[in-house]
Amino acid sequence: MRVLIAAALLIAASGPALAADGRLLAQACLGCHGPDNAGASSTPGIAGRPAAELVAQMNAFRANERPGTIMGRIARGYSDAEIAAVAAHLATEARR
Numbered sequence: 412m413r414v415l416i417a418a419a420l421l422i423a424a425s426g427p428a429l430a431a432d433g434r435l436l437a438q439a440c441l442g443c444h445g446p447d448n449a450g451a452s453s454t455p456g457i458a459g460r461p462a463a464e465l466v467a468q469m470n471a472f473r474a475n476e477r478p479g480t481i482m483g484r485i486a487r488g489y490s491d492a493e494i495a496a497v498a499a500h501l502a503t504e505a506r507r
C-alpha cells in the first residue's frame with residue numbers, strides 16, 4: 412500500500428513537468444527547422460528568437476491567421492502551456 416501511494420505521488424509530481432517540458436517539446440521541431448532549430452533550406456530558424464514572438468507566431472498559425480504549408484496543423488496540436496514552454500526554451504537556444 413505504501414508503495415502504491417509513493418508511486419501515485421511520483422506520477423502526480425512528474426505529470427505537470429512532463430506536460431510542458433520545453434526542451435523535450437523542441438525536439439519535435441528539429442526535423443524540419445534543422446539542427447539546433449537554427450533553420451534548414453526553406454524552413455526558417457526558430458532558435459534564439461524572443462519567446463513572445465514565437466508564441467505570437469504559434470498562436471497565429473493555430474488561429475489560421477497566418478497561412479502556412481504545415482505549421483497551422485502542427486500548432487493546433489499544442490496547448491497554451493506547451494507553446495509557452497517550447498517558446499521559452501527556444502529563446503534560450505543559440506541563433507545562427
Ligand code: HEC
Binds near residue numbers: 437439440453481483
Ligand atoms: C513538418 C515540418 C515542421 C515541423 C515538425 C515544425 N515546423 Fe515550424 N515551420 C515549418 C515550415 C515549413 C514553416 C514555414 C511556414 C509554413 O509553411 O507553414 C514553419 C514556420 C514556423 C514558425 C514561423 C517562423 C518565421 O520566421 O516566420 C515558427 C515560430 C515555427 N515554425 C515553430 C515551430 C515549433 C515551435 C515547432 C515544434 C513544436 C515546429 N515549428 C515544428 C515546418 C515545421
